[in-house]
Amino acid sequence: MLVRRRLAGAVSVIALVAVTVPWVAGAAQAQGEKVLRAGITQDLDSLNPFITITRVGTDLTRLTYEYLTTYDPKDYRPVPGLAEKWETSPDKLTWTFTIRSGAKWSDGQPITAADPAFTLNKMMTDKAAATANGNFVQGWESVTAPDDRTLVIRTKQPRSTMLALDIPIVPKHVWEKVTDFKAEPPLPLVGSGPFIVQDYKASQFIKLKANKDYWRGAPKIDALDFVYYKNVDAEVQALQKGDIDLMSRLVPAQYDALKNDPNIKLNTGAGRRLNEILINPGAASADGNPIGNGNPALKDVQLRKAIALAIDSRTLVDKVWGGYAVEAAGYIPPGFAEFHWPEKRKFDPAEANKMLDEAGYVRGADGVRADKTGKPLRLRLLGHAGTNLDEQGSKYITSWLKDIGIAVEPQMVADQKVNDATTAGNFDLAFSGWSANPDPDYVLSLQTCASRPNADGKGATPDSFLCDPEYDALYAQQLAETDRAKRIEIVKKMQQVLADRASLVILGYDNPLEAYRADRWAPFTTQPSSGGVIMNQQGYWGYYSATPGRTTDADAPAEAQGGGGNTGLVIGLVGGGVVVVLAGVLAFARLRRRGTADERE
């Protein structure tokens, strides 16, 4: 029995040797194909384009399905996708799209106007099919396809968002057989985009194959893999080692550390995200009844404006974001330059103090001002525990507001608790933020009266609980304005109104930090073209532009071909092998000694 146990030990040692050696052969076999590997973290909720709502899910639908229109990599303007051109009727209610001829689905079937007509009609009639993108087809009259190349959409009111329909168009011949629009579609998907999803293993990888029939031309690579990394440090290592080629979501410390790696090219660009502090202006439900427990003193717009004046975005950018962010200005992030209102938010504590003195907020003996009812001004500041901006920023904000005589008590709690509290109006000050889209309609709608919840704090997605007639009127105007230049003017005006009402204070816009292997890939197309991003796009341009080659510039000097990784590997393997062999010899020697000892007994 003893011998058997020893034998088992020896077998496991042999297995270990076996594990380490043949793996080299395994890695070599995939080299025939040109594959771009990108690291991701977020879980995929579904591959069904009608129900997926996660960021990774919508990115995959963009890659697999061409939309009617897409966003220009240069400046996010709507440009032709499946529709090669479009026109509106004089009453702005009828949109006629001309569908591109000669484009094909990945199974070889031609793409016709019947496909978008089927998709859109399905979303208007089947609740399940409207799960993810139903908001786009609300207020539509009808969708028809009079012939193979013409798609006609009639809306009930004029809509400025008709060229920003983020709706995956699916093949009619595949989906008309589907009865349950909630179910997962079989793989591989049938699509029209540059890459088609082939295989998926939850929390392991998503594999896409290049669509050789793609109407813009076949991608220059054969496949695109997304590999899951739940730990960003491990992901950085995978990039340095070459397990992956491209990653985003770096934190400033990691980004700076990678600057010295000659094989890595760093990329940062204007983000899509706005970060803000909400100031509860007296939250009310959709029917106008007050809800929540916000401090009533904050109903005074002068007090809110003074708070906004006392918060220094420059310091937050430098200290909290390590410089990788843009200083606060308008509500729409600067990545969307056309709509962004560029006037920097002022930081002036002296002015804030003066405003508060004039408005009658008298400082007490402890330096804290009293509100109009004589109570000291004490505000809660709600933030997301574990989030860098909230944890660090709350300390700065507390001290800035102390300078103007307001006592702040930061409360860092779980994300979901912040959501519950802000949705129900149970806050004074709270950290919040949104990722904006090329079309600003959605983030603008968050500040309208209509986005306030019902009496039990549900049924809508409120943000700052602003309900302002001037803002709402402008919102309706921009939604109906189909002249882009005029609409941009209205949107800029709305941002001025928001700044003036001070129910939210913009803190800044953090830049996504990305990195890729400069020794393997030529530069990627970014969106927007100058100072843009590769992975976090509103489109497929970054992945579609992937070209095997090299990126060389001042930051990434040309170095010897990437033999370094292999050398390390060989050394490691040899070292590991030596250890294992030694262990085996030792074990064998002991086995022999024991064997004789047993016999002797």
Next chain:
Amino acid sequence: MTDFLAPVEETIAEAPPPQRGGGAVRYLLTKVGGAIMSVLMVVVLGFFLFRVMPGDPVTIMTRGRPVSGAQLDQLRAEHGFDQPILVQFWNYLVGLLHGDFGNSYAFNAPAGAIIGERLGPTLLLSGTAAVLAAALGLWLGAKTAWYRNGPLDRASTGVALVFWSIPPWWLGVVLLMIAGGVFPTGGMQSPDSPTALVPHALDVAHHMVLPVFTLVLAIYGQYQLVMRASLLEEMNSDYLTTARAKGLRDDMVRRRHALPNALLPTTTLVFLHLGMVVSGAITVEAVYSWPGLGQLTAEALEAKDLPLLQGIFIVLVIAVVIMNLVADVLLRVLDPRVRAS
């Protein structure tokens, strides 16, 4: 003779003698009964526990998405969140009796199927680590106790304590930095893992090396220390003197006489820990992006995926309960003193 009353003597004679077997059955039944009760309580607890957690699942589901109030209400109705909590509880119980954990909304699939998919990787990782750690810990524990205060004892007991105190995720990150160049940086298989059985198994084994090593280092210490302590207790027993007096070699005294007695408390410990194997490695799974149950728990919590959370909770608890049961039964088999009492 009458069938009305049997003579007293006869009754006594016919009464069965106290049997060990009957005791064993009763013992087993009590233990199994207790186990079933625990699971039932957990089923109830799991349902209400996760509903006390903050956060509205529908809001979390649609975070950062342009959705209308009507869409939110539609989602809420679809997942049954608009029903009274007792109705939801009843539906949950009925589903559970049919072996249905409900539908996970974070993954758009039956929760049972998702848990099943993740159970394998976790068993593979934590199971391998548990077996290796137990073997290493017990062996080292026996050695160090036998040669107590020797150089091996002093060195390895210290080392064991150090590894036991280090948080596993930190150890994982450090190991990854040291050895990540040779071993994969994460996952259970390469995206282009070969499909043939043996090469695929090797690919998985290669991915296992670092996480298993981390887990072994993190847990072997407690086995070693418990084993060492329980062997030390036996060291001065008279039966060992007797064994030596018989002329047995020191090695044999240890292996044949001291170890079997010292193993008793350690066996219980090992099985209690095997129960935790299923849930055991959340942090290590996170460091190495291992697609197991620990990872799934974190993902489900983040999305507040109630059906998935409930399912995982039940599976984890059942694993612990079963292993406790096995430990109880095994202890009875191994130790005659437990049988006697």
